[in-house]
Amino acid sequence: MSVITEVKQRLDIVELVSEYVTLQKAGRNFKGLCPFHSEKHPSFFVFPEQQSWHCFGACGTGGDILSFIMKKESIDFGQALRLLAQRGGITLSPLEAPDKAKDEKNERLFQINEAATEYYHHLLSSTKAGEATRNYLAKRKVTTETIEEFRLGFSPDAWEALKNYLLGKSYTEKELVEAGLIIEKEGGGSYDRFRNRLLFPIRDIQGRVTGFGARVLDDSLPKYINSPQTSIFDKSSNLYGIDKAKSAIKKKNLVIIVEGYMDVLTAHQHDWQNVVGSMGTSLTENQVEVIKRLSNNITLALDADLAGEEATLRGKAILAYSNADANVILLPPGKDPDEVIREDPALWQKLVEQAMPILDFAFQSVISKVDINKAKDKSLAVQKLLPAIYEIKDPTQKFHYVEKLARALKIRTSDIEVALQKLKTARKRPQLSKPTEQSRLARQFVSSAIEEYCLALLLQYPGLRPLAQELSPEHFESTENREVFVKWQHSSDISDLESGLDTSLLEHLYYLVNKIFPPAIRESERTRHFDLANCILRLQEKLSRKLETEKEATLEIEREKGGISSELSKLEEQGINSGQQLQDVFVKKGEKPWVQ
Numbered sequence: 001m002s003v004i005t006e007v008k009q010r011l012d013i014v015e016l017v018s019e020y021v022t023l024q025k026a027g028r029n030f031k032g033l034c035p036f037h038s039e040k041h042p043s044f045f046v047f048p049e050q051q052s053w054h055c056f057g058a059c060g061t062g063g064d065i066l067s068f069i070m071k072k073e074s075i076d077f078g079q080a081l082r083l084l085a086q087r088g089g090i091t092l093s094p095l096e097a098p099d100k101a102k103d104e105k106n107e108r109l110f111q112i113n114e115a116a117t118e119y120y121h122h123l124l125s126s127t128k129a130g131e132a133t134r135n136y137l138a139k140r141k142v143t144t145e146t147i148e149e150f151r152l153g154f155s156p157d158a159w160e161a162l163k164n165y166l167l168g169k170s171y172t173e174k175e176l177v178e179a180g181l182i183i184e185k186e187g188g189g190s191y192d193r194f195r196n197r198l199l200f201p202i203r204d205i206q207g208r209v210t211g212f213g214a215r216v217l218d219d220s221l222p223k224y225i226n227s228p229q230t231s232i233f234d235k236s237s238n239l240y241g242i243d244k245a246k247s248a249i250k251k252k253n254l255v256i257i258v259e260g261y262m263d264v265l266t267a268h269q270h271d272w273q274n275v276v277g278s279m280g281t282s283l284t285e286n287q288v289e290v291i292k293r294l295s296n297n298i299t300l301a302l303d304a305d306l307a308g309e310e311a312t313l314r315g316k317a318i319l320a321y322s323n324a325d326a327n328v329i330l331l332p333p334g335k336d337p338d339e340v341i342r343e344d345p346a347l348w349q350k351l352v353e354q355a356m357p358i359l360d361f362a363f364q365s366v367i368s369k370v371d372i373n374k375a376k377d378k379s380l381a382v383q384k385l386l387p388a389i390y391e392i393k394d395p396t397q398k399f400h401y402v403e404k405l406a407r408a409l410k411i412r413t414s415d416i417e418v419a420l421q422k423l424k425t426a427r428k429r430p431q432l433s434k435p436t437e438q439s440r441l442a443r444q445f446v447s448s449a450i451e452e453y454c455l456a457l458l459l460q461y462p463g464l465r466p467l468a469q470e471l472s473p474e475h476f477e478s479t480e481n482r483e484v485f486v487k488w489q490h491s492s493d494i495s496d497l498e499s500g501l502d503t504s505l506l507e508h509l510y511y512l513v514n515k516i517f518p519p520a521i522r523e524s525e526r527t528r529h530f531d532l533a534n535c536i537l538r539l540q541e542k543l544s545r546k547l548e549t550e551k552e553a554t555l556e557i558e559r560e561k562g563g564i565s566s567e568l569s570k571l572e573e574q575g576i577n578s579g580q581q582l583q584d585v586f587v588k589k590g591e592k593p594w595v596q
C-alpha cells in the first residue's frame with residue numbers, strides 16, 4: 001500500500017477539519033463556516049462517507065484530506081503528505097533512499113545558485129567591471145538598498161568567469177550544467193550562460209534561489225534570457241519577488257501581478273510590497289496555484305498592447321476558473337507599472353483602487369476590435385463573450401452584462417438570452433438517478449480507477465496529449481492524481497515530469513507508467529484514441545454526478561431540519577435562484593474555462 005493510500009485510510013477528514021473549523025452535525029454530514037472565505041452562514045460541508053469536503057459558498061471548491069491541508073497551511077503536496085503521515089504515525093520509509101539522494105542533489109543546486117548570486121552581486125556592487133550596470137540601475141532609479149535586498153548582480157563579458165569561480169569552490173562541471181549556469185559545447189568543454197548582463201536572482205517562496213533572469217544593457221537581442229528548466233527551476237510556477245511579497249500579500253489580502261523584474265523592484269521600493277512578477281506575458285495555472293494559497297484577491301497590471309490583452313485573457317480564464325476575485329489595471333498606453341509608479345505614485349494608487357473587473361476588461365478588449373456595423377463582427381463578439389456571461393452566477397450581474405453586450409453591439413437583449421439558452425442546452429449533462437448507498441461506495445473505488453486509467457494512458461502514449469485538452473485538474477478528485485496531471489500538463493516527457501514531481505509522488509508515477517494495457521490498446525492507435533475519449537467522458541460525468549450528490553446532501557439536511565426555505569434563500573442571496581440553476585452551477589464546474 002502506498003503512503004498516500006495509507007494516509008487517506010488512517011486519518012479521518014472530519015477529525016482533521018475539526019481542528020480548523022467548528023463543525024456541526026448535519027444529517028450524515030457536517031457543516032461549518034468556510035475557513036477559506038468569510039461568511040455568516042455555514043456553506044462549508046464535510047462528507048465522511050466520501051472523505052471529502054466542499055464549499056458551496058464563494059470558493060466553490062472542494063477535495064480530499066490532502067487538498068484541505070495544502071490549502072489551509074499554504075503548503076505543497078509533498079509537505080502535506082509528510083505532515084499527515086507524521087500525524088498518522090506512518091513512516092515514509094519505502095522511498096526514503098531515492099528521496100534523500102534527490103533532496104541532496106537539489107540542495108547542492110540551491111547552494112550553487114546562492115554562490116553564483118553572491119559572485120554576481122559582488123561584481124555589480126564593488127568592482128570597476130560593474131560600473132556600467134550600476135549606472136544603468138541608477139538611471140532607472142533603482143536604489144542601492146533595493147540592489148542589496150534583491151541581490152541584483154552583473155555577469156562579466158567573459159566565457160569562463162563564473163565557471164572558474166565555482167569550480168574553485170569545489171563544485172563540479174556536471175553540477176554547474178545541471179544548475180543551468182554553464183552550457184556544454186558540442187565538441188566538449190563548456191562556457192558561462194550569462195555574459196555581460198544584469199542579473200536578477202529568482203527565488204522560491206522560501207527564499208531559495210532557483211534560477212536567474214538576465215537583461216542586456218544595450219539594445220542587443222534577446223533582451224532577456226532565463227535559466228533553463230532544471231530540477232529546481234520551472235519558470236511557469238515561479239513568481240519574481242514572491243519570497244519578499246508573501247507576508248504583505250497575506251496582510252493586505254491582495255496580490256498585484258506585474259510582468260517585469262523592474263516593475264517588481266520599483267513597486268517594492270515604493271512600499272508596494274504585495275507586488276510579484278509573472279516573468280512573462282501569460283499567467284500560468286501553476287502560478288495561480290501559488291498565489292491563491294496567499295490571497296484570493298488578484299489584480300493584474302499588464303501591458304495594454306495587443307499581445308498583453310490576449311495573454312491577459314488567457315490568464316484571466318485561469319483565474320475565473322479558479323474562482324478567484326480578479327481585477328485588471330489598465331495602464332496608460334505605452335507605460336509600464338515601473339514608469340507609472342516612479343513618475344506618478346498617486347496615479348498608480350488610483351489605478352489599483354479603480355481596477356476593473358475581469359469581465360469588463362474582456363468586453364472592452366473584444367468590442368474595441370470589432371466593427372459593429374458588420375453583422376459578421378457582431379456575431380464574432382457574441383461568440384467570444386457569451387461563454388463568459390454564461391459563467392456568471394449572480395442573475396443581476398448576468399443581466400447587467402447581457403444588457404451591456406446588447407447596447408454595445410446594438411442588438412436586442414432577447415437575442416442574447418436565446419443564445420444563452422442554447423448554450424445552456426448544449427452544455428447540459430445527462431440526468432442520472434440517485435445512486436444507492438452501495439453503488440456510491442463502489443463508485444469511490446471505480447472513480448479513482450478511471451482517473452488512474454486515464455492518466456496511465458496519457459503518460460504511456462504521448463500521441464494522445466492533444467485529446468487531453470478536454471480535461472482540467474477538477475476532473476481528478478484524488479489529490480495525487482490531480483498533482484500528476486497538473487505537472488504532466490507542463491512537462492515535455494516522462495523524465496521532465498519525474499524531475500518536476502515531488503518525490504513523495506514518484507511511487508504513484510511509476511505505478512501509472514508501468515500499468516499494463518490490453519493488447520488492443522497497445523497495438524492500435526485508433527483504439528487508444530477511442531478509449532481515452534471514453535475515459536474523458538466518464539470523468540466529466542463523474543464530476544457532475546459528484547457535485548450533484550453533494551448538493552443533494554446539503555439540501556437533504558436542511559429538509560430534514562425543516563430549514564429548506566432558509567437554505568434556499570441563502571443560495572438565492574448568492575445568486576442561485578432555482579433548482580435548475582443550482583444544478584447548472586455545479587455541473588458547469590466540470591467544463592472548460594470560457595476563453596480558449
Ligand SMILES: [Zn+2]
Pocket residue numbers: 034035036037044055056057058059060
Ligand atoms: Zn468557501
